[in-house]
Amino acid sequence: MVIDVIRNKRGLSRALLCLFLIMLLAVALPGRGQCAEISAISTEEITTPAEDTTPTEQKTLPDGTAGSVIMDAAALFFMSGILIYTALYRKRGRLDDKLFFGMVLTNMALAASDATAYLLEGRAFTEAGKMIVACNVVFYAAFEIFPYLFLLFLDFRVRKEPEHVRKSSVLYCIPALVIVVLLLLNLRTGWLYSVSKNNIYHTGPYNDVVFLPVAVYSVLILAKLYRIDRRLTLLGIILILARVGFGFWFRSISSTAMTYTLFLVATHIVVMNRTIKEEVL
């Protein structure tokens, strides 16, 4: 059904509009912001020290739920637009088209899981905790898979050899694979993140590990961009710095989906620019 919706442009637009309205309603309902107060009242029931401190911090932090959900919704809109305007290329079915489509889907999964996790946080229904865990698994997996696919995409754009890309994909997937394994282990250990009984998300002691593969991929991506065009390296650096900047200034708002979206937007435009210059003119 999902594929049918994606194929049908009108269906996709309507589905996204519905999703957007649902997200608006969800943000308007009592959520993480209000939940901070609820959590503060229920601190007596919480036993772990981490859970004791979190609600106090929530009171002083800006509301991250609404901001994150809105940014994820914006990312989803961007993705829907890219899906529609790249439909012709997708039909062509070249390896770079497939990889680009994969990146779009990965980022959509990332944005949707991120928004859902934020919306579920602090909700007082039974399955909310499990759903938050599932959403975070999807989020972190997508967080690693996206730069991996992007690296393969650039690799194909440089070499134009599907066989070479297939071989290098095995090597490149190792960092992402490590994180996927850690994510599965995390379900028992809580090293990367955990969800408390009152359905609040907490980062684990080794949470920063998830950024290591992304950092590695980022360096490789910049190297590939340098081989394609030096100016593109500069563009890559600007986008990475923008991500860091957003993360620093708007700490409570999740910027990942939007950053990846900007990467995809820039990539689509650059690829189209080159196509126009090389093939048509």
Added chain:
Amino acid sequence: MSILGEAVVSCYADAVAFLVAMLLLLLSEPVRGRESDSLRIFFLLDLLVAIESVVCFVTNAMYMHPAPWCHTVAVVGRTVWESIVLWLNALWLLYVYLKLYGSEKRNLSAFLLTVSPIVILQAALIVNLFTGFAFTYSAENRFRPTPYIFVIYLIEFLYFSFSALIVRRFDQKAGKIRFLSVTPMIVSVFGFSAVQFFLPYHIGVIGFAIGITLLYFSMMGEIHYVDAESGLYNKGYLAYLFDLAIAGKNDARSALIIEADGNISACCGILRDVLHRNGDVIRTEDRRFLMFSGTDSRSTMQYYSSLVEESVEKFVAEHPDEKAAIVVRCRMRAPGEDAFTFLRTVTDEKDSGDEMRGIVSMMTELDRLDKELKLASDIQTNMLPMVFPPFPERTEFDLYAATAPAKEVGGDFYDFFLVDQDYLALVIADVSGKGIPAALFMMVSKTLIKNQMMSGQDPASAIEWVNRQLCERNSSMMFVTVWLALIEISTGKCLVCNAGHENPVIRRDGGDFEVLKYKHGMFIGVKSEAKYSNREVELHPGDCVFVYTDGVPEAVNAENKMFGEKRLAETLNQDPAAAPDELIRRVREAVDSYAGSTQQLDDITMLCLRYVGSGEKE
């Protein structure tokens, strides 16, 4: 939710929108050189989004800052912000209108119509700075709207709805090319702008950022795949079809190879309107097009081909001053042939080149000749006596003549003149062939005959002399059939010489018309030693002579049967006593009625004389 939280979310959205706008500006280098109104408006839109995001960021950052200058910045910032949104809506409407329906005639009126309401709203926003009737800011610099602001929002919404409707209509009209599909743009701009009515976040600017990004994508798609001049697909699309064929996803089973000449934009319009909905029409060269279709029915493709031909004919008929020609050839994919080979075969097929280019040059030449023939026809007609009655003071006879060229300049002519006060000469003749040569030959013949008759010659002598003159330099071997009569008006006696012409029809003594058959001489212009003789005929008062060219008896109907002398006599005998002009009109009507819609190849020329004698005209 905290006010600070609201500010942070709004500022974040503004920062992202600014980044997107800058990214577009940075990466739009390839299309920047392409000058057009719609592109200029696009860049203006992008710039406005960037400015708006900065203004929004500053305004939102003023929340919870109690200093008086912060209040001023918030109010002024919001005014600028709302103004930019107004202009963004107007420009967006103008953009889609110019992009889809723009023309030199419409551009100025569209601009005035779009901008006028915005100017009024802009004035209202400036007034608001002093009165606060539309919105104010609280002591904590929080936005406080009044119901009047919703009037502005309503007009913005109307603008946006209009632009959406225009594009939707174009989408339906354009058929296959839907690069400007705007649903996501509409949803994003409208959706994100509407958030402020439900939640305390002002993130409309990110909706605009998404909107212009998608707009840019659509433009890129157009630049890549659409031929700007014709609106058809370009070579990039052909390359794309080859890619599909390599991937085994191309189902092209038939193709039309189309070559156009003449008014190329008209040809493109015909192809766009007639064919593009049924297949991919690709402009591979300036005057060469390919259309691929998934159908394997040759008759379907031939039907498309006939549609094109009909449209071209219609265009040429409606625009006589324009030239357009389209040649369509059909190719079917052979059994067992793969799509890639089929595409390559069709693409590589040599065009008919010179043959095609010759069509329009020939059409142009024919057009020139048509005009010249028309001119020649006018000159020729003016050479014939056209004023009736020709001799109003002469009551002894009643005379009428008429000629109707079949299609172009013909060689028929008639003439009548008084040789002296008692002698009237009548001539009717038919030059072989058509066109300018026949017309020239006719002029010479007419002049020579008249000159000879005016010198006092009898008809046979005059024709013999003219025949010799014509034979001297007649390398083209043209000839003339002539019926020439000289009538003594006082007595009714006449000398008639017939050089290969049609038999005259005569009415005598109040009876019926009858075809007068007698031995003819040879037509003139071929044999210089040919001899001709006069035949004496005596006319009595009331007698009538009707002479004509072969266009009358040889007029054919749909069954290719001739009108004939018998039918001619019958027509004349319906009212034999009628005046000459009435007789000629009746014969003309009878011939037209008999021929129906069948195109006649010969001119129809008739001359009728009723001899009255010394009595009064009836």
